Each structure stands twice: as C-alpha cells, then as structure tokens.
Amino acid sequence: MMENAAAAKASPYAIELDGCTFCYKGASRPSLRDVSLKIPRGQCVVVTGQSGCGKTTLTRLVNALIPLMYEGDLQGEVLVAGKPVSAWTMGELSAHVGSVFQNPRSQFVNLDVTSEIAFGCENFGIDREEMVERVAQAAATLGIEGLVGRGTEALSGGQKQSVILASAYAVHPDIFVLDEPTASLDVHAMRNLARTVALLKSQGKTVLISEHRLWWLDGIADRYVVISDGSVMGDWAAAEFLAMPFETRTDMGLRAVSLAEIDSAVAVSPLGNAVASNASRSPSYGKPTVCMSGVVAGYRGAPAVLNGLDFCLLPGSVVGIVGHNGAGKTTFARCMAGLLKEKAGVIEVDDVPLRAKKRAGRVYLVMQEPGYQLFSSTVDDELASACSSDGAEDSLGNKDRIAAIKAALALEGLADRHPLSLSGGERQRLSIAAGLLSSARAMILDEPTSGLDYRNMRRIDAQIARMRDAGIAVFVVSHDYEFLCSACDEITLVEDGRIAERFPLNKATLPKLKLNFGFAEIQ
Structure with a gap:
C-alpha cells in the first residue's frame, strides 16, 4: 500500500494507456485498438465519440473492471499513478479511483441513501465521526441533502446517479x-455536477469523463479525446476543440458544446425542427389514445408519487415530459x-378503461435502463420476438421489417451479438427498435437519448x-433540451406528481422551455 501511495506522488501522470487493444471474450473484433493516452494529474479529460466507439471500455481499463468483471484479450499496458493496474490490489485501487457507472442502479448495495453514501467509507475503515462528516459534505456538495435518510427504491434515475457520485x-x-x-x-443536477467537477479540479483531482452531452463541460474540461471505431481520432486542448466549426464536430457525430450551439442547431435541424416548423405540423387530433383521470400511484411503504394526475395523449402527437x-x-x-399499478383513478386506452396488465403491450415503454427489458440471446432474436408479440405470422415480412428498422x-452489424454485450447507446436503439416493431398504440420513451451521440439522436x-x-x-420523458426541441410538438411540465403546465413547442414558447429547464440561470 505504501509503495503504491509513493508511486502516486512520484508519477506526473494519473492515468497512462500505452498501445492498448482490447477484445471482449467472444467478440469478433476489438473494442479498443492501439489506444495510447497520458493524463497528467489534476486534468479533466472528456472522452467522447459515437455510441459503441469504445468509450466505456476505456474507462473499464482504468478502474480495472477489465479484466476483473469483463474478460477478454488485452494487449498493451495500463498504469494508474505510475503503477501497472495489475500491481494494485482491488481495495487499494478502489481507494485511489472512484467510479460512477453508466447505469447507477448496478452500483447500489444498500436500501437507504445514507448507508449508500457511507458504503465506501465503511469499507476503508474510516471512523464513524469522520464518516458522518464526509456523508454530510458529499450530500451538500452534490445538492442532495433532501435525499439523506430516504429509501433508495423510490429514487428517480437522476437521483440515483447523484447518490452514487456522492x-x-x-x-x-x-x-x-x-x-x-x-x-x-x-439541468439543476448537471449544474451541481459541473460545480463538483470544478471543485475536484481545484483540489488537484484527476477527472476522466466519458460523455455525449458536452455543453455542461464548457469552461471545465481541459482536453477532449474523440474515439472512433476503437481508436483515438483526435486529442485536443479544450480551446482548440471548442474553436472548431460546429459542422466539423457534428460530422464526427458529436453533440453541441454550448447552449448557443444547441439553439443554432435547432434553427437549422433537417429532421422535424420543432422551433422552425412546429406551426406546420398537424397531429392527427381526435379521441385520446390514452387518458388518465385522477391517477394516484407510488411505491410500497412510501408516499404517493402521482397525486391525482390528469392527462390525455392524442394520436399523432409527440409530447415531451419535463420536470426536475x-x-x-x-x-x-x-x-x-x-x-x-395505480392506487386510484382510471386509465383508458382508446376509450376503454384498462387495468395495468391489460395496458402492457398497448402502451410500449422503452425504459430508462433498456438492459432490463432485453431478454433474447441475440439482437435478431430480440427483434423477432417483438414482431411475434405483434401477432404477425408472416416470417418473410417480419424479416423485411427487421432489416428496415436495423x-x-x-x-446492421450487431445481428448475432448478445443484447447485454452492446454499449449503452446500442442497447437504447435496440429497445426502441423493438418498440417500433410492436403493435403499440402509444410509445413511451424514457430518457431515449442517454448514451446517444449526435447522429443516433437524429436517427x-x-x-x-x-x-x-x-x-x-408518443410520450418522451427527457432532460435533453437539444433532443426535445427537435422532436416534440408539445411540452408537459410535471411537478410533485401532477401536471403543472402544458404548452405547444414553437419559437414563441422556447424561452418558457428554457426557463423550465433552468437555463435562464446559466445564460
């Protein structure tokens, strides 16, 4: 332990990858190819690129999840604080490298927030008085003091992400x-995260971030590394990267780096621009596809989350659902x-009141964490299963539908891959493809662009x-302002389990959307 601590102080580099190529066990091609990267201590480095390019694989090399949890063939060398990863014990490395995974739910080991924040401290034998102080400090820094003492089961995805970071x-x-x-x-939590990363930098910490949404890192990141097909496509200082023309970065499949760029992209979006062409859209208004009246719902042993909610979803409409x-x-x-299952109220689909079990399939949900709804052994089997749930018997026709959606x-290149071996963005797209092949009357997309690059967001x-x-x-739950602007006809604001406001999305109402997102405080 003392040897590793001495190496950490002696080496000028926090992280070094030297000629790293990695191929997951059973994969036909490597996920990383000859990657070399040196990150000095105290830098904030952003690794970005298209979905499936190898970003998450790179992070797994640094925190030793490869090869501990993910087997495969690794060539090259990975050093943390000047020592090969293989020279650290897992306990020592965990104390030196803190990790937040793409799916925070997979990291939870406790049933309450306080115990979860304290979990790492307990493992490293920190005395109780200091542990209590650290838990309070972490919660305050991440802006989640209100979650301390609560159970983890009813936390939202964003709250779980904040707790794991704390x-x-x-x-x-x-x-x-x-x-x-x-x-x-x-956006509020993203701003807290941005402040936290800036604080970590001021304390001399090194931060490696794999990310698609880039605007919140403006003024924080020191470098941007772009990965393409497993290789380093470019490594730029922040000023150089941000000075690139927007079109140059979008050609690489990258998202906007500032709010100004987002607004510019919305104004020229070629695919359903909500700001410029919303007035010309004409959803097929008629009887509601889904109508919810006085709905009360929540989780066992916790107060109700939905409190008398009333909502109608019309055919041919695309409604963005926003809220903290x-x-x-x-x-x-x-x-x-x-x-x-609702505790009170009525939910109708096509004018027919339906109980929870009867709604499943008529209303299709693409989950926030799509790995929990992918059950087949290959991508093609998953899509074929979606077709069979549609009741379609035409196997030839189904093959054509599957080919078209792929x-x-x-x-296309993922036919025989196991769904859980895919990247987060690839799983997201697979789950959406399965939904499109179903016979659902309404489609719900819960954070559909998490893990998606610019091109796949447009897809x-x-x-x-x-x-x-x-x-x-279509019902879209999202914190992605860039995506909502390009996709939605209408915005619905949810507060405290009720509908607080609904408004059409067009040029005149765009400032209202920004205000609800909290961007007015940023600009």
Missing part, C-alpha cells in the same frame, strides 16, 4: 472516472404503460417523426 466523492479518491454521468440528470429529478416523470410513464437505427428523431405520421401517440 458515495464516490465521500471516499476522497485522487482519480474520478465518470461514465455518462449526466445520462439521467436534470424526482418529480414523478418515470413513475408517470411506468403507470401509463401498466408496469406500475438499417434505420444503425444496428431516433426521424423514427419519432415516422410514428407521428402513422398516428402513434
């Missing part, structure tokens, strides 16, 4: 590895889709436009 922060590691840390965060983390958005979606969502946007044209009602 748990890593409380251990006081020298290096932080964050994999898609904003995937489920609202914990407002009830995902509970709203799960209840509509029949995955959570092409539309860039899934999802195009599929939503197809659903709208086919008269399918």
